[in-house]
Amino acid sequence: MRKMNILGCVAVLAMLSCARKTAPEKSNTGIDAITFMSYNVHHCNPPSKPGVIDVDAIVRVIKRENPDVVALQEIDVNTGRSGKINQAALLSQKTGYHAFHFSKSIDHDGGDYGIMILSKYPLSDMSTHKLPTDPATGGEPRVLSLATATLPDGKKVRVASTHLDFHGKTNGKLQMTEVNRILADEKLPVIIGGDFNATENSETIQLLDQSFTRTCKNCAFTIEEGKEKQAIDFIAYKPGNVFSALSHRVIAEDYASDHRPVQAVLKISF
Numbered sequence: 218m219r220k221m222n223i224l225g226c227v228a229v230l231a232m233l234s235c236a237r238k239t240a241p242e243k244s245n246t247g248i249d250a251i252t253f254m255s256y257n258v259h260h261c262n263p264p265s266k267p268g269v270i271d272v273d274a275i276v277r278v279i280k281r282e283n284p285d286v287v288a289l290q291e292i293d294v295n296t297g298r299s300g301k302i303n304q305a306a307l308l309s310q311k312t313g314y315h316a317f318h319f320s321k322s323i324d325h326d327g328g329d330y331g332i333m334i335l336s337k338y339p340l341s342d343m344s345t346h347k348l349p350t351d352p353a354t355g356g357e358p359r360v361l362s363l364a365t366a367t368l369p370d371g372k373k374v375r376v377a378s379t380h381l382d383f384h385g386k387t388n389g390k391l392q393m394t395e396v397n398r399i400l401a402d403e404k405l406p407v408i409i410g411g412d413f414n415a416t417e418n419s420e421t422i423q424l425l426d427q428s429f430t431r432t433c434k435n436c437a438f439t440i441e442e443g444k445e446k447q448a449i450d451f452i453a454y455k456p457g458n459v460f461s462a463l464s465h466r467v468i469a470e471d472y473a474s475d476h477r478p479v480q481a482v483l484k485i486s487f
Contacts, residue, residue, distance in 0.1 A: 249486075250463060250482055250484050250485060251285050251286065251368065251374065251408070251485060252283070252285045252480065252481070252482050252483075253285065253287075253376070253410060253452055253480070253481055253483060254279070254282060254284035254286070254287045254288070254410070254479065254480045255287070255288040255410025255411055255412075255450055255451070255452050255479045255480075256279075256287060256450075256474070256476065257289075257290040257291050257380070257412040257450060257475075258289055258291055258292065258473070258474050258476075259291055259473075259474040259475045259476065260291050260292065260293045260296075260299055260304070261275050261304055261473075262474075263472055263473055263474070264474070264475045265472065268298075271473065272302070272304060272307050272311065273311065274472060275308065275473050275474070276311040277473075278468070278470050278473055279312050279314075279335070280313075282468060282478070282480055285336070285337050285338065286334065286335070286338070286366055286376050286408070287314070287334070287335040287336070287410075288333075288334060288377065288378030288379075288410030288411055289332060289333045289334070289378060290378065290379075290380040290412045291330070291332075291380065291412075292304050292319060292331055292333050293325070293330055294306075294319060294321070294328050294331070295327065296326040296328035296329070296330060297326040297327045297328070298325075298326050301327070305319040308333075309335060312335065314335045314336055314337055316335075316336040316337070316338060316339055316366075317333055317335045317336065318333060318334045318340055318362060318364045319331060319332075319333040320332050320333065320360050320361075320362035320378070321345070322358055322360050322380070323358055331362075332362050332378045332379065332411075333362060333378060334362055334376055336364070336366050336376070338366045338367055338368055338369070339366070339367045340364040340367075341364065341365045341367065342364060342365040343363070343365075344363045344364075345363070346361040346363065346395075346399050348360055348361060348381070348391070348395050348396065349391045349392060349395055350382060350388050350391070350392070351384075351388055351391060354382075354384040354387050355384075356382040356383075356384040356387075357382055359379070359381055359382050359392055360379070361377060361378075361379045361395075361396050362377060362378040363377050363399075364377075365405065368485075372487065373405055374405060374406055374408060374485075375403055375405045375406065375408070376408050377408070377409040377410070377411075378409070378410060378411055379392075379396060379409065379411035379412075379413075380411055380412045381393060381412070381413050381414050381415065381421065382414060386420070389413070389414060389421035390420050390421055390424060392421075393413070393421045393424040393425055394424060396425075397424060397427065397428045400428070400455075401428070406454070406455065406456060406460060406485075406487065407429075407455050408452065408453075408454045408483065409429065409453050409454070410450075410451070410452045410479070411450070411451070412449060412476065413425065413450070413451055415449060416447055416448060417434075417435070417436060417448060429454060430453060430455065430457050430460075430462075431451050431452070431453045432452045432453065432454070432465040432481035433448075433451070433462075433465040433481075436448035436465075436467070437466075437467040438467070438477070439467055439476055439477045440475060440476050441471075448467075450477070450478075452465070452479055452480075452481045454483060458486070459485065459486055460484065460485060460486070461484045461486070462481055462482070462483055463481075463482040463483065463484050464482045465480075465481045466479075466481075467479055468480060
């Protein structure tokens with residue numbers, strides 16, 4: 218088993234070093250708009266195939282939809298369950314989105330587990346902010362991943378990814394309050410996407426709405442568990458005098474992850 222793991226790591230390193238670096242498709246939206254996707258990728262494990270890691274399935278979704286910036290959640294870096302591969306680096310290499318920022322949330326299975334930002338455009342001022350968790354809940358530590366994207370016309374936008382804890386009545390509120398605090402004094406306009414593990418009528422999303430404008434109301438479901446369908450993945454922005462939502466949609470993709478990706482086109486007015 219150890220020998221197989223070593224050979225697998227060598228194969229991945231060879232693929233990363235030798236693969237042709239292709240640029241992503243040009244934006245469909247022009248210089249006065251940005252297309253933003255949020256996608257919980259379930260550590261690249263299709264839910265219909267337990268134990269299988271299919272990075273290419275996530276890559277196909279991103280390349281087909283052609284967003285400018287992607288907020289991704291549930292990323293494995295060098296974990297045992299994912300075959301010791303660096304999913305953050307592989308997603309960047311295979312999509313051609315060479316600007317990325319991975320933010321670790323926790324140690325997991327011999328590696329790192331967290332969230333990331335993937336971008337066609339250059340990223341700078343990258344940072345990771347720890348979010349509070351009430352120890353009494355037994356919830357996982359969570360983080361906010363933050364970067365500045367420089368658009369083709371030189372405009373700069375702060376982009377963020379997050380994944381809040383599912384103990385929403387306690388940790389979701391604590392963590393969303395901290396996200397609002399971190400971004401309260403941000404000078405640049407901000408777009409945030411994530412798996413908030415909370416529905417629209419929750420206190421967590423009410424806190425999001427206090428500081429941000431979501432790209433949807435009465436949003437279509439993003440996750441289905443049994444007969445229950447819920448919208449818990451959102452994109453939001455601030456300030457409202459800089460951005461306006463031209464479109465919002467949940468992409469009907471059910472193979473690659475247990476979450477459907479969310480994508481919005483935002484007009485930029487600055």
